[in-house]
Amino acid sequence: MADFTKPYDPQKVENEIYKKWLESGYFNPDNLPVAKSYPSAGGLKAKSYVIMLPPPNVTGSLHMGHALNATIQDILIRKKRMEGYKTLWLPGTDHAGIATQNVVEKKFKKEGISRHDLGREKFLEKVWEWKEEYGNKILDQLKRIGASCDWSRTRFTMDDNYRKAVEEAFLHYYKKGLIYQGERVINWCKRCQTSLSDLELEHEEEKGKLYFIKYPIVKNSKLQDYIIVATTRPETMLGDTAVAVNPNDERYKDLVGKKLILPIVNREIPIISDDAIEKEFGTGAVKVTPNHSIIDSEIADRHNLPRVTIINAYGKMTDDAGKYFAGLSTQDAREKVVTELEKQNLIEKIEERAHRVAKCYRCASVIEPQPSKQWFLKMNELAEKTKKAIEDGNVRFNNERWKKISLDWLSSIRDWCISRQIWWGHRLPVWFCQNQTGISNSQFLISKQFKNKNLSDEHSVVSIKQPKECPFCDGCQMKQSEDVLDTWFSSALWPFATLGWPDKETKDLKEFYPTQVLSTARDIINLWVLRMIFSSIEFMDGQMPFAKVIIHPTVLAKSGQRMSKSLGTGVDPLDLIEKYGADATRFGLIYQMMGNQDMKFEESHLLAGKKFANKLWNISRFVLQKTGDNFYYELPKENDPKSGNYDALDGHEGDSLLKKLSMTIEYANKDIDNFDFGQALHTIYDFVWHDFADKYIEESKSKDTNDVKIVLSHTLINILKLLHPFMPFITEEIWSELPIKDKKLLIVSNWSNN
RNA sequence: GCACCCUUAGCGCAGUGGUAGCGCGUCACAUUGACAUUGUGAAGGUCGCAGGUUCAAUCCCUGCAGGGUGCACCA
Numbered sequence: 001m002a003d004f005t006k007p008y009d010p011q012k013v014e015n016e017i018y019k020k021w022l023e024s025g026y027f028n029p030d031n032l033p034v035a036k037s038y039p040s041a042g043g044l045k046a047k048s049y050v051i052m053l054p055p056p057n058v059t060g061s062l063h064m065g066h067a068l069n070a071t072i073q074d075i076l077i078r079k080k081r082m083e084g085y086k087t088l089w090l091p092g093t094d095h096a097g098i099a100t101q102n103v104v105e106k107k108f109k110k111e112g113i114s115r116h117d118l119g120r121e122k123f124l125e126k127v128w129e130w131k132e133e134y135g136n137k138i139l140d141q142l143k144r145i146g147a148s149c150d151w152s153r154t155r156f157t158m159d160d161n162y163r164k165a166v167e168e169a170f171l172h173y174y175k176k177g178l179i180y181q182g183e184r185v186i187n188w189c190k191r192c193q194t195s196l197s198d199l200e201l202e203h204e205e206e207k208g209k210l211y212f213i214k215y216p217i218v219k220n221s222k223l224q225d226y227i228i229v230a231t232t233r234p235e236t237m238l239g240d241t242a243v244a245v246n247p248n249d250e251r252y253k254d255l256v257g258k259k260l261i262l263p264i265v266n267r268e269i270p271i272i273s274d275d276a277i278e279k280e281f282g283t284g285a286v287k288v289t290p291n292h293s294i295i296d297s298e299i300a301d302r303h304n305l306p307r308v309t310i311i312n313a314y315g316k317m318t319d320d321a322g323k324y325f326a327g328l329s330t331q332d333a334r335e336k337v338v339t340e341l342e343k344q345n346l347i348e349k350i351e352e353r354a355h356r357v358a359k360c361y362r363c364a365s366v367i368e369p370q371p372s373k374q375w376f377l378k379m380n381e382l383a384e385k386t387k388k389a390i391e392d393g394n395v396r397f398n399n400e401r402w403k404k405i406s407l408d409w410l411s412s413i414r415d416w417c418i419s420r421q422i423w424w425g426h427r428l429p430v431w432f433c434q435n436q437t438g439i440s441n442s443q444f445l446i447s448k449q450f451k452n453k454n455l456s457d458e459h460s461v462v463s464i465k466q467p468k469e470c471p472f473c474d475g476c477q478m479k480q481s482e483d484v485l486d487t488w489f490s491s492a493l494w495p496f497a498t499l500g501w502p503d504k505e506t507k508d509l510k511e512f513y514p515t516q517v518l519s520t521a522r523d524i525i526n527l528w529v530l531r532m533i534f535s536s537i538e539f540m541d542g543q544m545p546f547a548k549v550i551i552h553p554t555v556l557a558k559s560g561q562r563m564s565k566s567l568g569t570g571v572d573p574l575d576l577i578e579k580y581g582a583d584a585t586r587f588g589l590i591y592q593m594m595g596n597q598d599m600k601f602e603e604s605h606l607l608a609g610k611k612f613a614n615k616l617w618n619i620s621r622f623v624l625q626k627t628g629d630n631f632y633y634e635l636p637k638e639n640d641p642k643s644g645n646y647d648a649l650d651g652h653e654g655d656s657l658l659k660k661l662s663m664t665i666e667y668a669n670k671d672i673d674n675f676d677f678g679q680a681l682h683t684i685y686d687f688v689w690h691d692f693a694d695k696y697i698e699e700s701k702s703k704d705t706n707d708v709k710i711v712l713s714h715t716l717i718n719i720l721k722l723l724h725p726f727m728p729f730i731t732e733e734i735w736s737e738l739p740i741k742d743k744k745l746l747i748v749s750n751w752s753n754n
Numbered sequence: 755g756c757a758c759c760c761u762u763a764g765c766g767c768a769g770u771g772g773u774a775g776c777g778c779g780u781c782a783c784a785u786u787g788a789c790a791u792u793g794u795g796a797a798g799g800u801c802g803c804a805g806g807u808u809c810a811a812u813c814c815c816u817g818c819a820g821g822g823u824g825c826a827c828c829a
Contacts, residue, residue, distance in 0.1 A: 622788035
């Protein structure tokens with residue numbers, strides 16, 4: 001029971017209201033009144049409205065971005081539910097391969113146990129235990145802010161059925177010839193001991209040194225004595241097999257084709273020309289280290305250069321680096337190389353220089369590019385189709401800016417490295433002959449030349465189940481690849497794998513696919529959004545996974561910095577909910593969401609939200625007191641003999657309020673539908689506080705006519721509805737106090753029939 | 755390097771080719787009246803800087819400065 005004698009206390013109300021909603025079953029679309037009006041599957045279908053919650057990582061806990069995003073989605077879902085759509089907001093979590101494995105590894109490290117001590121099977125058991133215990137924490141936190149997800153449909157990216165989807169997708173791409181195994185230099189995290197895709201790197205500006213090193217030219221009296229190359233990583237020179245210059249660089253024109261002596265190593269290496277080299281950088285001459293730089297590797301491919309691997313998977317120098325360096329860390333090797341070069345007077349100069357270092361997005365270790373055999377998904381064709389879908393407007397972003405970012409990425413895309421050398425994730429459905437290769441892991445390469453290999457060359461087959469017989473030998477037990485797939489490979493299937501795909505006939509898939517809106521953060525546009533689009537093109541017959549994409553503003557600290565735990569700039573939304581209530585937290589976030597790419601978080605808006613909740617509370621109390629037994633649920637219709645009062649409304653001072661109310665409703669509707677949530681909330685706020693409370697209610701105190709009661713009841717009902725998507729708890733609570741016959745919960749009341 | 759965004763009151767942000775607004779904060783007054791999580795009122799802005807277009811620019815254009823973001827093969 002609402003206690004109107006006291007100020008509004010969200011803590012007392014919110015849990016009770018949420019329980020009420022859960023008991024009602026209305027979060028599940030199958031229980032909605034609209035589902036009941038279309039009982040037979042064969043007949044007319046109720047119109048559905050579906051949003052897939054971007055599955056948070058199981059390791060996650062709610063941050064401001066989640067809170068904002070959840071509020072946005074809840075606003076849309078609640079409005080559509082009230083409008084009579086069969087609404088589904090499907091929640092779930094992502095197994096988050098590397099992130100989760102790291103968390104569990106860390107936990108055991110404290111006890112001095114490594115994952116290798118436990119072994120794969122045992123370790124995975126522990127990860128599952130961890131997931132069962134902590135993995136749903138973030139979903140419970142979403143409940144606190146009022147998210148009306150259908151919890152009965154909660155999915156996890158490693159559920160049994162989801163696993164089927166992932167395997168099916170892999171098989172599909174493979175049969176189409178889009179998945180292949182390739183040898184190349186990839187991004188390697190030496191701490192996580194796995195490959196990473198280009199998108200899983202973070203670049204950080206660091207102070208470093210640029211070394212200018214002289215490489216002597218093989219004797220020729222007419223030419224200069226040496227070429228100077230600039231590098232930030234002198235130790236990699238031990239693996240150099242060429243020096244490259246731009247073809248149009250006049251300075252080096254006569255030198256192309258000549259040979260150099262690689263210092264220390266004393267290897268003869270050629271001078272080559274390649275378009276990838278910029279004349280302006282450094283000296284315009286670049287050392288080429290094919291096995292420890294992705295770009296250099298590509299240059300090496302174009303010029304058929306030999307490859308030398310001088311750094312191993314743990315970031316230590318190999319035997320091929322020479323006996324003086326073998327076993328050293330790259331840092332120690334660098335110092336030793338520089339000392340040696342100085343001794344030989346081969347260092348021209350050393351400049352201080354800020355440069356960007358690629359780091360692992362999960363553990364922040366410096367990336368050590370490594371030659372390796374990995375699995376790739378060909379991107380050209382998929383990217384082209386995705387581009388077309390976006391250009392044709394089959395998927396629309398809430399801002400052109402995001403469209404452009406997407407198209408840019410799709411235009412300069414490389415094949416996607418989808419294999420990872422970790423344990424937690426979906427294992428590749430690839431099986432190896434034990435007598436021929438025996439290798440079941442993407443291995444670290446020391447080969448001098450790279451190839452793309454056919455599976456049959458590798459004595460392996462792609463199969464979801466373990467093959468009964470090995471096609472390559474007599475009766476070996478084929479062994480499954482030890483590799484797992486990139487987490488994002490499975491996330492990319494989220495919009496349909498959650499609805500039962502690869503079974504195309506499930507009731508949910510038929511009824512709820514495609515979805516209407518995807519709302520997410522901008523840093524995963526490429527990582528996730530675009531991959532969902534091409535996955536849907538491939539697996540759902542070209543049908544887009546969602547019609548519209550909302551990229552919401554990034555919530556920054558007031559200083560303009562990113563919110564982060566390590567910087568101490570983070571704000572915990574749960575603390576805010578504790579302090580102001582969920583409604584006020586939602587209000588505060590949305591109130592400052594005005595369409596820019598960032599929003600600097602300002603806590604005072606939450607205070608405004610709390611005050612506003614209280615204002616609404618008191619408005620309601622006043623209206624109920626004033627109307628007493630004459631609370632009008634419906635506005636009397638014109639010419640209705642029972643309500644001759646209505647005529648009197650024309651020209652009544654309440655008439656202008658009602659006009660303003662209809663305008664507010666109209667604008668708010670339009671703004672919500674355009675995803676201008678902040679604008680909508682401002683409009684409603686201004687009407688409620690300034691037009692309704694400050695003016696009309698003040699004036700109404702001195703009047704006691706039936707007209708006034710009609711206007712008061714009618715306006716209250718409408719602002720409760722209008723505000724429900726934004727502030728669901730308090731509006732539902734007040735609604736429960738209104739004297740209305742055959743009253744439904746506000747959550748399923750009609751959006752617009754008053 | 756390329757592209758994009760932002761710069762308006764102490765703070766966070768709206769807004770418009772012609773008297774500049776909201777929330778929080780500040781100040782004054784009011785107060786057992788739905789609500790002090792209140793009401794009424796006030797102070798506070800040459801709308802980043804410099805040019806240009808225009809009868810008129812905070813708004814359109816150009817340049818500059820500061821802040822931010824995305825992308826890229828910065829060796």
